[in-house]
Amino acid sequence: MPGRAGDDLITREQAALRRVATLVASGAPPAQVLTTVTEEAGRLLHADRATMKRYCSDGTVSVVATWTSSGPAVPVGALEELGGQDVHTMVFQTSGPARIDDYACASGLVAEVVREFGLRAAVGVPVSVEGQLWGVMIVASRLGPLPADAEARLAGFTELAATAIANAEAQAALTASRARVVAAADATRQRIERSLHDGAQQRLVSLALELRAAQAAAPPEAGELVQRLDHLATGLDSALEELREIARGLHPAILADGGLRPALKTLARRSAVPVHLDIQVTGRLPEPVEIAAYYTVSEALTNAAKHAHATAADIEVAESNGVVHVCVRDDGRGGADFGHGSGLFGLKDRAEALGGHLRLHSPPGAGTILAIDLPLGRQ
DSSP, rough: HHHHHHHHHHHHHHHHHHHHHHHHHHTTTTHHHHHHHHHHHHHHTTSSEEEEEEEEESSSSEEEEESSSSSSOOTOOEEEESSSOOOHHHHHHSSEEEESOOOGOOOOOHHHHHHHHTOOOEEEEEEEEEEEEEEEEEEESSSSSSOTTTTHHHHHHHHHHHHHHHHHHHHHHHHHHHHHHHHHHHHHHHHHHHHIIIIHHHHHHHHHHHHHHHHHHTTEEEHHHHHHHHHHHHHHHHHHHHHHHHHHHOHHHHHHOOOOOHHHHHHHHOSOOOEEEEOOSOOOOHHHHHHHHHHHHHHHHHHHHTOOOOOOOEEEEEEEEEEEEEEEESSSSOOSSTTTOOTOOOOOOOHHHTOOOEEEEHHHTTEEEEEEEEEEEEE
16 A cells, blocks of 8 residues: 555656646746646645745845645745744755754744744755756645655756746846847947938038039030039939938938837838828837837838738737737738748847737738737836
């Protein structure tokens, strides 16, 4: 019988670890993983309470996940002090597992709280992320000491928790890096746009005015000279318009000055494809959000005219629950994807750098939908 009970425990442990590992592999949010880890560990060991805590730089411990078989639990976000005789302090001091088999003999504020909850014993195992102590998982019991192998069984859960935390931190670092790259590129484009507008553009405008004045002042008998001057003036006007288009493509001044609504109206007016525009946001949005939304619409309209040969496009911009939703639909031939050197890759990186998401639906022969969701609170 003891052997059968041991086999049952191993089976339940493996099943619990598989459930957690599946969550980690699916990229579930760390909070969800840590909550699941805490509950699975508590149930496996038939504990009355399980808690995941993180060590903070100010000498406190923050509760990040909690589970209880019955009764109240310490809420997530609660802060506790280090010090005294309690499991989380012992783990912090040694970076190794710790246990207290009878809290009646323990000291300190946390020990008093543990006794108030009616708990008698606890075991704690460190959570280490990339070789650094991150936190601790603690399971506690009202009945008495936990099994002798509790520390070893908890280790499998803390390893999965550490993997989820490391993945999340790596993703956060990647997102922050992308955001810095995008911000630096936008700032560079703005500087170039201002330089073109204040320097080369103004100089070309002055030259064009001088050339037109010279043309007007030329005597009537100088027909060939007037014709040449007219040709030069026309070429200069064309060059100036090209330069303006380049400047608008780098960073449209109307977006910086007036915001998303007038900028999108200008895009719609210039579009080679007739556009129906529906903007349900008022006021200014965070600059990175406006820029991402603008370039998404610009790319979609360019592709609709140049590649999809669409005859109409619809643009919808709305805000709900702190997220801006931008959707561009066309009735073109579809078949768009993130390959073939399109500008969609850059839009996808820009969206993800802002904590957003870019979606593309473009079945052949059925038009294209390009949508971007951008959270306002991540800026």
